[in-house]
Amino acid sequence: MAGVAGRLARLWCSGALSSPLQVTRFPALQLHLCGPAMRASQEDFENATNQVKLLKKDPGNEVKLKLYALYKQATEGPCNVPKPGVLDFINKAKWDAWNALGSLPKETARHNYVDLVSSLSASSESSIQVTPAADRKQPGSDALVVTSQDGITTITLNRPDKKNALTTQMYHDIMLALEAASKDDSAITVLTGNGDYYCSGNDLTNFTDIPPGGVEEKARSGAVLLRDFVDRFIDFPKPLVAVVNGPAVGISVTILGLFDIVYATDRATFHTPFSHLGQSPEGCSSYTFPKIMGPSKATEMLVFGKKLTAREACTQGLVTEVFPDSTFQKEVWVRLKAYSKLPPNAMRISKQVIRNTEKEKLHAINAEESNILRERWLSDECMNAVVSFLSKKAKL
Numbered sequence: 001m002a003g004v005a006g007r008l009a010r011l012w013c014s015g016a017l018s019s020p021l022q023v024t025r026f027p028a029l030q031l032h033l034c035g036p037a038m039r040a041s042q043e044d045f046e047n048a049t050n051q052v053k054l055l056k057k058d059p060g061n062e063v064k065l066k067l068y069a070l071y072k073q074a075t076e077g078p079c080n081v082p083k084p085g086v087l088d089f090i091n092k093a094k095w096d097a098w099n100a101l102g103s104l105p106k107e108t109a110r111h112n113y114v115d116l117v118s119s120l121s122a123s124s125e126s127s128i129q130v131t132p133a134a135d136r137k138q139p140g141s142d143a144l145v146v147t148s149q150d151g152i153t154t155i156t157l158n159r160p161d162k163k164n165a166l167t168t169q170m171y172h173d174i175m176l177a178l179e180a181a182s183k184d185d186s187a188i189t190v191l192t193g194n195g196d197y198y199c200s201g202n203d204l205t206n207f208t209d210i211p212p213g214g215v216e217e218k219a220r221s222g223a224v225l226l227r228d229f230v231d232r233f234i235d236f237p238k239p240l241v242a243v244v245n246g247p248a249v250g251i252s253v254t255i256l257g258l259f260d261i262v263y264a265t266d267r268a269t270f271h272t273p274f275s276h277l278g279q280s281p282e283g284c285s286s287y288t289f290p291k292i293m294g295p296s297k298a299t300e301m302l303v304f305g306k307k308l309t310a311r312e313a314c315t316q317g318l319v320t321e322v323f324p325d326s327t328f329q330k331e332v333w334v335r336l337k338a339y340s341k342l343p344p345n346a347m348r349i350s351k352q353v354i355r356n357t358e359k360e361k362l363h364a365i366n367a368e369e370s371n372i373l374r375e376r377w378l379s380d381e382c383m384n385a386v387v388s389f390l391s392k393k394a395k396l
């Protein structure tokens with residue numbers, strides 16, 4: 001074990017692996033994206049600040065500076081902070097852009113910001129429509145976008161360049177988002193992905209961020225995180241819908257057994273390659289999958305890593321309905337908007353009637369699966385698989 005851990009550490013030090021730190025797609029936008037919550041009367045403006053996060057293409061520094069300046073002017077008024085030093089290039093460029101707007105009124109700046117974002121959105125072909133609740137707080141990073149509209153709270157995985165792989169930060173943010181969604185006034189909660197993938201599962205670079213306590217401590221804290229994460233899905237009180245917009249891998253597949261409805265594009269695939277990765281099932285799939293599809297079909301997926309097409313997953317009961325990719329978004333959202341108009345308390349209580357008898361059992365299974373995985377993560381089989389992927393030698 002120490003040998004493989006050492007190889008992992010050496011590979012990391014050699015720079016062969018990518019950084020374990022959260023990669024932010026448009027770092028220059030951070031300041032304005034983290035701005036204060038807007039009032040309801042500024043809904044268009046708030047929508048625009050969210051749409052910026054879903055742009056598929058980096059708009060370039062010039063546009064980012066314009067967005068930054070307009071955001072500052074719209075929210076704080078004319079620039080009256082001290083000019084940064086000449087060597088502080090980035091902050092000076094931002095200051096110059098803001099200062100150049102002179103005494104432009106806040107309302108005009110807001111209007112110009114919305115116009116600029118909508119022109120960028122149109123050219124970036126984003127397929128996701130976003131209108132957040134006026135007072136919704138966004139999670140701590142751009143990798144997750146939470147919106148609320150038409151009685152539906154939507155949690156969107158937003159790391160398309162990494163196939164929406166889940167970083168440690170994203171697990172925490174999803175937990176926070178679920179917590180907030182369980183209390184907000186929406187009737188239905190949706191999890192979906194931005195880009196061509198739904199989710200490629202656990203971000204394998206999570207394994208490279210070894211704390212001072214070493215790999216044992218890493219495995220222990222990973223198991224705690226996993227257990228907490230899955231517990232939130234077990235306990236989620238409202239109808240929970242997965243809108244599977246593309247291929248799904250690993251934990252994003254296993255937790256589908258805890259969703260109430262799973263809609264998939266016909267482009268989606270469902271893959272749980274745990275043996276290939278030296279790992280074992282999580283997300284309560286060791287219980288839900290045999291129950292949903294029978295033990296032998298579950299074994300093909302969870303033990304032998306058989307990848308299912310959307311239609312196969314539907315035949316086996318993991319997916320509720322499959323839609324042609326060309327009409328997927330339209331059909332699914334029309335359907336969900338209609339469902340979201342049903343009486344929310346009745347839906348919540350009916351879900352409880354269906355799910356509550358199993359809750360205790362699911363929590364016990366989650367605890368057991370997390371413990372077993374903690375051991376697996378320390379195995380040579382797992383470490384070799386991770387090293388292999390991170391050194392670009394292997395893909396699924």
Ligand SMILES: CCCC/C=C/CC(=O)SCCNC(=O)CCNC(=O)[C@H](O)C(C)(C)COP(=O)(O)OP(=O)(O)OC[C@H]1O[C@@H](n2cnc3c(N)ncnc32)[C@H](O)[C@@H]1OP(=O)(O)O
Binds near residue numbers: 200249
């Ligand atoms: C709390 C802890 C819980 C832990 C439990 C979880 C269990 C699991 O989820 S196990 C499943 C883990 N996932 C994987 O093993 C998938 C690994 N990825 C791949 O095999 C391929 O990337 C994939 C088949 C998904 C897509 O292949 P391609 O279409 O050829 O795309 P790329 O490989 O070029 O991917 C683009 C870009 O994204 C990075 N990527 C994708 N998935 C992951 C991932 N899971 N972890 C880290 N990085 C990922 C990939 O490396 C590419 O990055 P760049 O090379 O920097 O562009």
